[in-house]
Amino acid sequence: MSKIAPFGLKKLFFCLFFLFGSLYCFAQNQPSKSEFWNKVRFGGGIGLGFTNGGFNGSIAPSAIYQFNDQFAAGLGVNVNYAKFNASKFLAYGVNAMTFYNPVQQLQLSAEFEQLRVNRSLETIAGTLEDDYWAPALFLGIGYTSQFATVGIRYDVLYDSGRSVYANAWMPFVRVYF
Numbered sequence: 001m002s003k004i005a006p007f008g009l010k011k012l013f014f015c016l017f018f019l020f021g022s023l024y025c026f027a028q029n030q031p032s033k034s035e036f037w038n039k040v041r042f043g044g045g046i047g048l049g050f051t052n053g054g055f056n057g058s059i060a061p062s063a064i065y066q067f068n069d070q071f072a073a074g075l076g077v078n079v080n081y082a083k084f085n086a087s088k089f090l091a092y093g094v095n096a097m098t099f100y101n102p103v104q105q106l107q108l109s110a111e112f113e114q115l116r117v118n119r120s121l122e123t124i125a126g127t128l129e130d131d132y133w134a135p136a137l138f139l140g141i142g143y144t145s146q147f148a149t150v151g152i153r154y155d156v157l158y159d160s161g162r163s164v165y166a167n168a169w170m171p172f173v174r175v176y177f
Contacts, residue, residue, distance in 0.1 A: 039066045043147075043176035044076060054084035064099070064176060072099045078115060080164060086122040091115040091134065091164045099149075107149050109140040115164055134162050140172065149174040 042063050049056035062076025074097055082089040093115035100108045113136040121128045135157055142151020150173050158168035 036065075040064070041066055041072070041074075041147075041176040043174065045173065045175070049082075051084070054082065056080070056082040060095075062095070062097070064097070069104075070101045073097065078113065080115075087120060089117070089119045089164075091117045101144060105144055107140075107142045107144045107151065109138070109142065109151075109153065111138040111140070111153070112136070113138070117162075117164060132162065134159075134164055136163065136165070138170070142172065142174070147176055 040063055042061070044061040045058070046060075047056070047058040058078070058080040060076055060078040062074055064072045064074030066072045076095050076097065078091070078093055078095055080089070080091040093113065095111055095113040097109060097111040102108065115134045115136070117130070117132055117134050119128075119130050121130075136155045137157045138153040138155050140151055140153030142149040150171075152169060152171050155163065155165065155168045155170070158165070
């Protein structure tokens with residue numbers, strides 16, 4: 001079985017932050033941006049959770065290309081880490097997303113996410129280690145105001161035994177600049 005973190009989690013977060021920060025700064029500091037870069041928007045999400053005896057953190061930077069006022073598509077990466085008592089969980093992977101705004105304030109979305117999951121669970125019988133791929137296909141709807149969207153999405157591939165999420169229904173907040 002594989003270990004939870006083949007290299008330090010801090011190094012992974014730093015590398016992702018540095019990569020997307022560098023791309024963002026490079027794109028913003030160009031003297032005359034090409035038409036392509038004028039339509040690229042950067043964003044994503046950060047999450048932190050604390051419970052009695054546990055911690056959960058995630059980072060999900062992404063970039064989208066705004067084809068027109070109604071349609072955008074993009075790619076992103078996702079890293080989730082959780083530690084509850086003696087159990088550990090690490091999921092990392094990529095996602096592809098499309099957004100469609102039939103009217104200015106309404107956004108429909110489809111997102112495919114493929115995560116590699118490494119988990120180590122402490123049970124009465126001993127430690128259970130698992131390493132597998134977990135796909136998710138989210139269909140969502142949200143309210144958009146300028147650069148932020150708030151809504152709900154549903155994972156049509158949800159599997160309660162293998163999903164990294166507790167429920168197929170998930171609220172979301174998206175921010176793109």
